[in-house]
Amino acid sequence: MSFSWTGGEAKAAAALFLALAQVVAPMPDEPIYVWAENRVYIPAEANTSRPGLLSWDGVEYCLEPLERLKFDDPAPRVPVMAAGQTGKSNIGVVWVSWIICRSPRPIGLGLPNRAKAQAFNSKKLQPVIDKTEDLRDRVVPEGTRKARASTTIQKNYPGGSLTMFSASSVNDLQSESFGALWLTETPNFKAEVGSRGSPMTQARVRMDAWEAAGTKELHESTPGEEGECPISADYLAGDQREIYLACPHCDHSFRIDWEDFVVPSDPSEEPYVVPPCCGPTDGTIILERDMPALKRVIRRRLEAEAILTPETFAQITDDLAAGYLPTFVSQDPANPPPPRAVPKAEFTRWRDRPVEGRLNSYHFWQVLSPFKTWRGIAQDYRDAEGNPSEEAAFRQQKLGLPTVSGVKPPDHQVLVETAKAIGVIPGRIPPGTCWLSGQADIQGDRIEWAAYAHGPTFMARIDRGVIEKDPLTVDAWADLAEIVKRRYEGDHVRPLGFDAFGVDSGGVEGVTPRVYEFTRGRANVYAIKGATRPIPSGLPTELKKHKGKDTKQRTITVDLLLVDGYVIKRYIALGLQQFVASAELTAPLPGAILFEDDATEEDFKQLTAEVFKRAVDAKPGQRGEWHQTGPNEQLDLAVYGWALAYQKRVHTWDAARWEMMFKQRARVDETAPAPLEALWSADAQPVPKAETAPNPGTERRSLFSRRSET
Numbered sequence: 001m002s003f004s005w006t007g008g009e010a011k012a013a014a015a016l017f018l019a020l021a022q023v024v025a026p027m028p029d030e031p032i033y034v035w036a037e038n039r040v041y042i043p044a045e046a047n048t049s050r051p052g053l054l055s056w057d058g059v060e061y062c063l064e065p066l067e068r069l070k071f072d073d074p075a076p077r078v079p080v081m082a083a084g085q086t087g088k089s090n091i092g093v094v095w096v097s098w099i100i101c102r103s104p105r106p107i108g109l110g111l112p113n114r115a116k117a118q119a120f121n122s123k124k125l126q127p128v129i130d131k132t133e134d135l136r137d138r139v140v141p142e143g144t145r146k147a148r149a150s151t152t153i154q155k156n157y158p159g160g161s162l163t164m165f166s167a168s169s170v171n172d173l174q175s176e177s178f179g180a181l182w183l184t185e186t187p188n189f190k191a192e193v194g195s196r197g198s199p200m201t202q203a204r205v206r207m208d209a210w211e212a213a214g215t216k217e218l219h220e221s222t223p224g225e226e227g228e229c230p231i232s233a234d235y236l237a238g239d240q241r242e243i244y245l246a247c248p249h250c251d252h253s254f255r256i257d258w259e260d261f262v263v264p265s266d267p268s269e270e271p272y273v274v275p276p277c278c279g280p281t282d283g284t285i286i287l288e289r290d291m292p293a294l295k296r297v298i299r300r301r302l303e304a305e306a307i308l309t310p311e312t313f314a315q316i317t318d319d320l321a322a323g324y325l326p327t328f329v330s331q332d333p334a335n336p337p338p339p340r341a342v343p344k345a346e347f348t349r350w351r352d353r354p355v356e357g358r359l360n361s362y363h364f365w366q367v368l369s370p371f372k373t374w375r376g377i378a379q380d381y382r383d384a385e386g387n388p389s390e391e392a393a394f395r396q397q398k399l400g401l402p403t404v405s406g407v408k409p410p411d412h413q414v415l416v417e418t419a420k421a422i423g424v425i426p427g428r429i430p431p432g433t434c435w436l437s438g439q440a441d442i443q444g445d446r447i448e449w450a451a452y453a454h455g456p457t458f459m460a461r462i463d464r465g466v467i468e469k470d471p472l473t474v475d476a477w478a479d480l481a482e483i484v485k486r487r488y489e490g491d492h493v494r495p496l497g498f499d500a501f502g503v504d505s506g507g508v509e510g511v512t513p514r515v516y517e518f519t520r521g522r523a524n525v526y527a528i529k530g531a532t533r534p535i536p537s538g539l540p541t542e543l544k545k546h547k548g549k550d551t552k553q554r555t556i557t558v559d560l561l562l563v564d565g566y567v568i569k570r571y572i573a574l575g576l577q578q579f580v581a582s583a584e585l586t587a588p589l590p591g592a593i594l595f596e597d598d599a600t601e602e603d604f605k606q607l608t609a610e611v612f613k614r615a616v617d618a619k620p621g622q623r624g625e626w627h628q629t630g631p632n633e634q635l636d637l638a639v640y641g642w643a644l645a646y647q648k649r650v651h652t653w654d655a656a657r658w659e660m661m662f663k664q665r666a667r668v669d670e671t672a673p674a675p676l677e678a679l680w681s682a683d684a685q686p687v688p689k690a691e692t693a694p695n696p697g698t699e700r701r702s703l704f705s706r707r708s709e710t
């Protein structure tokens with residue numbers, strides 16, 4: 001019989017499961033961790049430093065996320081973002097063992113690729129199945145002649161099968177239906193598989209048929225790059241639970257962050273923790289050997305919570321003040337996150353903190369792990385310190401925190417050479433682009449401006465200049481108005497105006513009203529304001545209607561584009577890297593930012609004038625800083641160009657949309673030469689003859705004016 005179920009078959013199976021569940025006597029409601037103890041066997045082959053029958057001693061931080069995985073718990077998903085060597089994958093191993101024995105249904109286990117799936121089976125799963133009696137009895141062995149013989153990536157048992165699938169295979173993602181899903185190593189998942197979007201979403205859809213029976217997902221992983229790795233996204237969307245331990249020296253419970261962990265410079269000395277409660281004032285310290293007793297309280301509290309009613313809950317004594325507390329930052333000032341140390345007497349209240357509809361999400365790092373010594377952590381840090389890529393790995397693997405890589409821009413001299421070698425022709429729209437942005441940066445005594453051409457693969461600066469006039473004078477703005485009206489052409493496109501033009505509104509004292517007056521009434525001209533904090537939507541830009549004052553103190557409404565330069569500067573740095581890397585190739589690399597072949601050393605000094613810094617122990621979501629080292633006007637202009645294209649959703653256009661755009665804007669004369677730059681021809685878009693079509697340009701919007709028919 002085949003287990004590649006269609007939706008209909010899966011629904012039927014789920015319905016049968018529900019019907020059976022009603023006639024079978026209910027299982028005693030023991031916690032999964034109690035069931036697993038002294039039953040699941042973790043052999044040495046399973047890469048553990050503690051082979052034998054499973055014991056939770058020392059890994060009590062795994063218990064609460066494991067309990068969330070029961071099917072009668074309302075949470076559909078349990079995100080666990082954690083360091084390596086903490087036993088986090090044992091949460092999954094125990095969970096699937098429990099499902100197979102106590103609540104069988106089809107399980108999907110998603111890994112980045114087939115090779116990883118096979119390695120996971122041989123290292124983490126098969127050894128456990130072989131040595132655990134309850135599993136051995138149920139899982140049909142491999143290599144038998146039975147129709148339901150298991151394979152390396154599919155374990156069959158009565159009531160379902162555990163299928164290890166590759167998250168990079170369209171076939172794998174489409175073939176099975178699951179009542180439970182376990183996703184691991186997700187930072188290595190591809191962003192998209194096939195044309196169907198993220199493999200995470202595709203895998204989650206496989207559970208739809210089982211919804212009535214209660215589906216569950218365990219998403220456990222070490223994190224990768226913040227904002228891009230799925231586990232940090234799921235963790236940040238949740239209530240962000242951290243372990244607090246009851247301090248043996250005072251009446252507080254505290255959590256251990258990296259900043260509390262003291263790495264002695266002499267490797268022969270023992271590392272220690274300064275508890276944030278009484279450590280700084282009383283000189284108390286926590287040693288590694290104190291940890292087993294502190295962690296045992298986590299379990300005692302969970303057990304107490306399970307048997308006590310809400311009424312008697314308050315009787316939990318202060319001595320049980322250990323466990324997870326939700327640390328997310330609420331928009332509601334009445335619901336603050338717990339400080340790093342809370343009075344034991346208030347622990348229950350903090351644990352009951354409203355989570356505002358967020359899922360429980362969990363983080364733990366190696367300081368809690370019995371599989372890693374503190375001396376080992378300290379040595380790992382000494383080895384990584386000072387080397388940015390090693391520090392990033394340390395942060396992910398040891399602290400279980402996502403990294404925000406600085407993305408160092410290339411050296412400005414290298415950029416000058418690159419521009420000479422593969423730069424575009426000044427003032428011309430290069431092949432591969434057909435959408436224009438313009439931007440102006442207001443300085444105290446002048447206005448600097450630039451023009452960028454955008455295409456599906458790259459953006460290119462094609463013009464720049466300086467208006468050497470005081471921006472508080474009318475003259476300066478008359479000059480800028482001429483710039484805004486400019487048109488550019490290319491060998492493949494007819495003359496085009498700016499699709500969007502942005503003017504910095506916050507740079508200079510007193511200039512804001514002039515910017516508002518200038519942008520109002522000009523189609524596709526926007527006032528730009530740098531965001532000082534993340535935009536609530538999480539996106540790099542936001543366009544809003546803004547009421548401001550003009551130069552006569554009248555209230556006017558303008559289109560104000562908020563620009564989160566913090567995020568965008570990273571893309572600019574990446575774009576400069578891609579520009580340099582493109583020099584070796586025959587076509588610009590994706591995301592590259594190109595420059596004119598006469599771009600100067602000063603241009604590139606400005607473009608690389610900011611350095612990214614972020615503390616190694618920064619909390620997830622906490623921002624680093626860009627430190628300015630010199631004039632940066634060209635960097636700001638590049639940021640504005642990127643932001644304008646982003647706000648106009650240019651990055652979301654697919655090949656068909658770009659093709660239409662190129663056709664609409666193509667030259668119509670027969671004599672148009674073929675693209676000259678053989679260098680770029682590999683990437684040139686098809687530009688057949690076609691009707692000319694609108695490019696808005698940026699004329700003053702008036703009831704009486706009509707779009708020019710250029």
Ligand SMILES: [Zn+2]
Pocket residue numbers: 247248249250251252275277278279284
């Ligand atoms: Zn203390």
